[in-house]
Amino acid sequence: MLYESYYSMRVIWIVLLMVSIMSQAQGQERKHARAYGLKIGVLPTGQLNAITDVLGVQVGHTTLIQGNTVRTGVTAILPHSGNVFQQKVPAAVYVGNGFGKLAGTTQVQELGNLESPIILTNTLSVGTGLNAVVDYTLAQPGNEEVRSVNAVVGETNDGYLNDIRGRHVTEAHVKEAIAQAKSGAVAEGNVGAGTGTVCFGFKGGIGTSSRKLPANLGGYTVGVLVQTNFGGVLQVAGVPIGEELNQYYLNQQIKDSADGSCMIVVATDAPVDARNLERMAKRAMLGLAKTGGIASNGSGDYVIAFSSNPSVRIPYTSSKKTQTATFLRNDEMSPLFMAVIEATEEAIINSLFKAETMEGQNQHVVEALPIDKVVKILKKHHALNR
DSSP states (O other), rough: HHHHHHHHHHHHHHHHHHHHHHHHHHTOOOOOOOTTBBBOSSSOOOOSGGGGGSSOOOEEEEEEEETEEEEEEEEEEESSOOTTTTEEEEEEEEEESSSOBBBTHHHHHOOOEESSSSEEEGGGGHHHHHHHHHHHHSSSSSOOOTOOOOEEEEOOOOOTTTTGGOOOOOOOHHHHHHHOOOOSSOOSSSSGGGGEEEETTOOOOOEEEEEOOOOGTTTOOEEEOOOOOOOOOOOOOTTTHHTTTTTTTTTTTOOOOOOEEEEEEEOOOOOOOHHHHHHHHHHHHHHHHHTTBBTTTEEEEEEEEEEGGGGGGEEESSSSSSOOOOOOOGOOHHHHHEEEEEHHHHHHHHHHHHHOEEEEEGGOOEOOOHHHHHHHHHHHHHHOOO
């Protein structure tokens, strides 16, 4: 009887200990920049402050963390939930610095539309991504006669933390990310294509943000998702965080490279044509610059922008020789430009705030951005709202 009582008490003690540990872990979960009172820009965010605030847009991740060497993954962005090949969306690409591999760009630039999910992964898995998207597209109902697929696949090089030469991403992983794509909240930080990335010398990853225009400007939403793997001199809301932390490019005490890459995906529900989507894409690079990125010689900085608005989709086949759609005039674009800049800047900062310290191959360790120190610096510069 005494033994049973002792055993019961011990079980209860272990359960309480586990609950305590779980509570502490949850309390230590890294938060978005806004949770600390940081406000970037003047426009309000969408409900989720994510690219999925844009009508129809879905995001899915496959995260690969295996043993001590595999730190990589796949992120899929779907412009809408239907058959994207049959109902293409207006799209454009802008190259900030072209030391990278964004497959499928020439057809997007030539025709001004997107006909596949956008896949982000690591540098040596672009080919795998292409094969997987082709398989996925050919297998969709209604595509039985399709003989050409323009898959769009981008990358950054996660080879510091990840055994990139092992090419651990498979076609199944890419298809899994597409299958898991959904609307709603987007996982950020060390997930999907951001699992093994490095940004400003700290752990980078996936980040997202959105902006919503006021009703008198159309009430349109702009959302941005980034895969951050680049360098420079980190700034947060104009505050020189990199300098104050003594972690920045060309710091004589730190051998740090600004090379890397940044993939930026811009989505909007505004009825914007390919020409003005390219203009929006250009502004995303201004958002990157506001964080201190320099688009270095060895950086592949690409932006792909699309409109998810159903009224401007381009059908694969039509009995008509012409297509009529209503697009925003040039004079209406400036608010969208500002929305892109603000959302890109915040998405990059969110990727840093959400990413956690990671150890990878060859015992390489990349520390997470020290948020406690960053918050103190922001307070010192009066950059927080609370």
